[in-house]
Amino acid sequence: MTATTADGLPAAPAADTAPAAPATAAGLVVENVTVSFGGLSVLDNVSLTSSTGEIVGVIGPNGAGKTTLFNVICGFVRPQEGRVVWRGKQLRHHHPYDLASLGIERTLQGVGLFQGLDALDNVLVGAAPVARSGLFSALFGLWPSSREERRLRDQAMEALDRMGVAEYAARMPSTLPYPVQKRIALARALVSQPALVMMDEPASGLSASDISELAELLGALRSEMGVLIVEHNMDLVMATCDRIVVLDFGKVIATGVPDEIRADPVVTTAYLGEAVESEPADARD
Amino acid sequence: MLEIDRLSVAYGPVRALTEVSFEARDGSITAVLGANGAGKTTLLRTITGLVPAKEGSIRYDGKEIAGLAPEEVVRRGISHVPEGRGVITELTVEENIRLGALWRRRQPDYQEAIDRAFALFPPLESRRKQSAATLSGGERQMLAIARALAAKPDLLLLDEPSLGLAPLVTAELMRIIRELARTDGLTVLLVEQNARSALSIADVAIVLNLGRVVASDKAAALASEDELRHRYLGF
């Protein structure tokens, strides 16, 4: 299974052949990142790669450092050590808002929609990185900006349509059911056609049927972009991820394809536990 | 004993609950299930008085509590873990928990209840003095639950407690809830998206759809009704 990235470069080898890609490959490379907050070590020498055509899952116990890892990639948190490389270039002193124009989008834990904008406008904000029209044209309402606005509007409608929520375009987020909001947030991330989407707990709060629809959707994205997800819902992770990285106390304790992870005893004791239905062993004595 | 009788709730023109009736016996766990937007959160918020009931009655220990302010409902021994955690991020972990129990600070087991809440969630113990804002998503969920338990409630309302929790912790949480119900006689109303795990510990379950109760039965019985499961519970 080989795919090509947006640049036409060969994608990183599929998960089953090599767990970590060399730093020169296109896509995202996180190398030896270490973060601590006031002496408390949150990430300890963590490395990870992601490239187009691949869905990578990051799992681990609560407080393992998954969200922090996302924050490092996005520039919300500066690592004490290690580096983040995107398409062969190191991201240095980058800000969260730089990422979108580099082709990386992120969804937040929860929904993070703008409550004062309707669904369509929410998605249009996501199109900001590809908007080009200038301030002058905007102030005087000239045609370059209105033409572009029409074009972006079409794209945004397309993105909403793809998520199956086009009919809610004119509604305010707060009046919409939670799963619809989550889809709008996803449409916002996808409208600028990023090369990598990072999702923080996309399944949280969704019902089983919504989760299976989400899994389908993620599968469809695989060919177009890289996907990095943090998730506690094992159904989703096991069903969609090509490769899984397990964090515990800030360290990578396992990497592999879903079946390997499921079978890994270290992961089971630290994170998965027994199946929910059975009486759990007293893991925390 | 919680008795809900023909309860209706509306947000302006939007009807959220229509004539909902059920009972929760002392020491029982009742799972409240249903799709997104079915009205589960609204039900819990109405019980605690955060949302006014339009019609119907809510009786707890034989007394009407509909119309009471939330703080008064809480002071009757009802704790509510709200959807989306409701951790007060400007306070420390310990202050959050202390606040949860503060209204019963004159009771002799006040401090003991707080200590026990910490003991249930070891990650919190080590973060006592830390600002709650620094906690991870899952840790916040633990804090919200621990805080509710620190008030030593007789009736516990849990709104999607497994949200953001690691599978192992979810399992542990379910075990704790079941144990509290059995040993302490705690009554639990458990709203869960994850119907499978909720039904595994619940005694009875009700299923809401578009604000109406469409099914209510023993948990085991519901779990075995295939059509209902497929239609409303998605598994």
Next chain:
Amino acid sequence: GTTSAKPTATTTPGVTASQIILGTTTPLSGPAAPGYSEIAPAAGAIFDYVNAHGGIFGRKIKFIIDNDQYNPTLTVPMTKQLVQADNVFATVGGLGTPTQLAVQPYLNSQKIPQLFIASGCACWTDSKYPYSFGFQPNYIVEGKILGSYVKKNFAGEKVGYLYQDDEFGLDGVKGLDQEISKSSIAGEQNYQGTSAGLAAGLGNQISALKNAGAKVVVLYTIPAATALALLAAAELRWSPQWVISSVGADPPTLAGLLSSFSKKAVTGTALLNGAITNAYLPPESDASNAWVKLSKSILTTYDKGYTAWDGNAEYGAALGYATVELLEAAGKNLTRPGLIKALETDGSKFATSGLVPFTYSASDHYGFSGSEIVKIENGNVNPVSPIYESTNTGPITTYTGSQAPVPNLFKGA
């Protein structure tokens, strides 16, 4: 304000067979209101007296008082409102330099008399603005008179200035500088006349003057600032010879402030004792003065908000008398050009409550021509000099005339 042109539009606006409409803007609230808010109502009381006694050529005076809070932004629209909606014949006693400067071009362009402006700015004589007339002795003249007194009586002493950083203070300093030599000046301090400028007190300025070795301190300050300066000096246990411009030296106003300050200090109203100031109206404590008696009795009857006799009430009454004189001098056939002509030709002969006559002529639009020096002793003011007159650049001369007698119109009061 929707009044459109009246049928009488062909005749002079604001004048009918039975009525003359006059207007003014003045601070009735806000930071400048203390004291000053008494002025316009006092003038109004004089008009009410006149109205009750037959009016002027049968015309009653309607006096409209607008509260501009000493803010030019309000003065402008309010004055325009007076002209356009209320149809005033003239404005009288508009209070404040910046406020009245703001409406000077407008009033003059509409050829509306801007009479007896309550300000001593040395700017009211300006050939561009023939319709504007000041009321007080201008601050340069006042500064000169105070300065020459200091030069004569405190020779060899180091002098310090504390002045408000605007036209009022700066004009005063201009006058002082003509008399007091640079070499005897120990230091100059100023403050902002805004509420922020007074929020931190005047301790810094006073301590600077003290440290510079000043023995005489001249204050070009408004009443609140005078009180703060005296207080700051008391805090330093410093008691220089105070010389205070008439603008900020009204003893009843100050005494009220200071007596409550000093309750916990050394002695009663001691802080103001011995201070020198100037006066162009008779001492308000001079109960035997005919004008003072007259004003007190009129105000008691006709001023609804009248509380206490003080310098502001006296000032307002003086404005009223001058206006009445002018309207009589302008004759039965009242027009705006006629009024201006009467003021320029006869103004210097008006019988007013002032100690000195007006200076008005075609080339001079300032008000009273000078003042006397008085000393504040136990809350009373006692003259310590003859009455002086001067002009912006001319020499200081002594005025020997006596105060005008009370006109017949007011004899009944």
Next chain:
Amino acid sequence: MKLPRWLRLPTQPLLRHLLLAVAGGLVLYVITLSVSQYDNLELAEIGWYAIAIAGLSVLTGVNGQISLGHGAFMAVGAYSAGLMMEHFDLPLIVPVLVAVGAAAVIGGLVGLPATRLKGPYLAGVTLALAFAVQDLPNKFSSLFNGDQGIIVNPPTPPGTVPAERWLAWITLFGAVVGMVILANFLRSRFGRSLRAVRDDEIAASAAGLNPARLRVLTFAVSAAAAGLAGGLFALWSGIVSPDSFSLFLSIQLLAGMVIGGSGSLIGAWWGALALVYIPEWTQNVSGHFNLSAGVKANMQNAVFGLLIIVIMMLAPSGIQGWLRSLWSAIGRLARRSKGDSDQAVAPLTSTPSPERISP
């Protein structure tokens, strides 16, 4: 309630807003012709208030940055225009444009440190600025002529047009043009971005918006509108002096914005109307009562303060917000009378049908 196609406004921003402006302008034109000269002066006052409030509304209502010192930007505009008119004899448009430019530059500079400040901290800084701006003309009094300020000659009207009407035309025209530009701006991607940053800064930067840059931009645009208001104010008032820009002016602008409906350009006009007519009405009304001078003097402010409070309680989203909710209530009534159900919540495609299954 959809209008037929030919009745709907074009979506192209410039066309749409010009059309609205021409319609509004015509109404104003007719009003200026039919009212007294004094009313024309008040119309002119409404004009500069409206554009100043609209600018503040873009900053505070749309972008969520509180400014308690917007009068300071008006001062910048008014002084620049005043100085230009004092020293050069140029067509009116030049000093007004200079006022806009100068205020935009100063606004951008103030916006720089402001980008990191939130809520009350920003309020504190802007408040301090408004406080300071009153003292600067004294410090540099040779340029600004201290407390006396700069006298601005009223614009000379062409032909037989009365001066007041001419002034009203100029100010209202300036305000309407300013509004068109602000409306274009708000309808563009920038306007959307400002709202996004206001609602959720983290989500906005995750979506690729640079909050700091947008904040500075908003400050500049908003200050430019205030600068325009300042320039028009100079013409209207005939004087530019420090007292014209007291803290009270800034506070009035904020109050006007919230009363009208924050974030709304139409609301700015309501706010301006309120600021001009509330004091006038109070004065007229209190004139009819036999009040003591002390009470009368304080009536105007007391009523103003009270009205601010009452409006905030009765119409928390301002007059425009109140009108909007009135409109939608009427819409709901109309729909209900047509027999639509009031269950306004649309069921999800994935939600099962609501038939009842007995357990």
Next chain:
Amino acid sequence: MGRFVDLTLNGFTYGVIYAAVALGLVLIWRATRIVNFAQGALATLTTYIAVSLLDRSVNYWLAFAGALFAGLVIGALTERVFIRPLYGKPDLNPIVVSIGLLILVESIAGAIWGSGDRGFEPAFSQIGISVGKTHLEFSHFDVFVLASVLVLMVGILVLFRWTNLGLRMRASAFAPEVARLLGVRVGRILTTGWALATFAGALAGLLVAPKVLLSPNMMDPILVYGFAAAVLGGLDSPLGALVGGIVTGLGISYVGGYMGSSMETVGAAVLLIVVLSIRPEGIFSRPSARRV
């Protein structure tokens, strides 16, 4: 040198007064997350109440206590009548209502007691203390002001850090709904917060009035400087309010003394901008916690 000492002492004494106002703002901010612009006007009102009592020859300290008590009552009433209906409304609304209240209260004071300035007796002599032969610009009254403000600050510090009431206040301010779910009687707590803050304001009024003359607008500039002080120190920090007040007072004094009085307000603005550019949430703010 003598000048420097005078400037320092003068700045310090006024700084302490700004701190008194700032403390009231901090108190109400922490208890309700509202910046109360009417704080100064309410303080003026209570000071007038003290004056009215004194005019009826009530004992000074009784009048003092009366004004403080009036502060408690007026604060509670203000919350119940004007602020309570605003919870859950846009953030700007309470700000604007407090501004409306400021205008209303000042004009009511003006209508009742007149717009004129009047003196207000200090609790102790305002004559400077002498050290040897030099007379310092620091009086017994200034000592009293400093002591009162210190007590107030420590009180607020203790209230928020160590008492259950303080914990409830913080919770109610940040997350009223959650606080109610934890059994906190949020309504009562907010009323208490306003009562205490207006009490603090009333104290500030009694300390300010002897220094600047009592008039309806007395507190306007003081409130601006007090607000600047609170923001400078960090609105959440009582210690910050004290330090911010003193820094503001000294800054204004030095700028006024060495650069001329017209630079005072400009100096205050520059000080604020510079400090907040370095520490956007004030000197004593804690580093902001994680946001994602």
